[in-house]
Amino acid sequence: MQMTLTINGQGHSVDAPAAALLVEVLRDDLGLTGTHIGCDTSQCGACNVLIDGAAVKACTMLAAQAQGARITTIEGLGTPEALHPMQQAFREAHGLQCGFCTPGMVMAGMEMVRKHGTKLTPELVTHELEGNLCRCTGYINIVKAIVAGAAAMESLGEAPHA
Known part of the structure; x- marks a missing residue:
């Protein structure tokens, strides 16, 4: 099936089969491997995109x-030379260890800012992370990173205010 994304x-x-999953097309056809495949069952969130x-x-x-939607992958947020504020916050708050879940967690953080604005509390972030699994960090620094990323986005005028 021919499609335009x-x-x-x-x-x-x-050109992909009609039953091709978005994660397969992103990774296999377009080489956007920052979107990870963790569970294939919608449990882990490693494949989050916007x-x-x-x-x-x-x-x-x-x-x-x-088709017809705007898709943003982790590769679309920043560059190695100029990280997006949410990515930079993960780096500074040590919100990663092995890094496997990190792209999905960053995208989940972006969704939280979209939904709730930049005044995120640790409790709200913890609740909103349901459905995103990390096997390494214990989540404490991920929560700190998302709160800090939201604040950085606000200071740069990159996010709505709640």
Whole structure:
């Protein structure tokens, strides 16, 4: 099936089976390997991407369903030279260890800012992280990173106010 997807602001023409999952097309057809496959059952959140600004688990969405939407992957947030404030906050707060869950956690943080603005509390972040698993960190620094990332986004005028 021929489809056109808008990913990180660029149009991509892809020929993939009608039943291809978005995560498969991103990784296998487009080489956007920052979106990780962790469980294939929508349990871990490692495959989170933003669809029109909302976090979606790419292992549960057909690529064809994403036609016409704006898809943002971790690669679309920043660059190695200029990290997005949420990415920088994960780095500074040590919100990662092995890094496998990190892209999905960053995207979950972006969703929290979209939904709640920048005045995130640790309690709210902890609640909102349901459905995102980390096997290494114990979540304390992930929560700190998301709160700090939201504050940094606010100071740069990159986020709505709640």
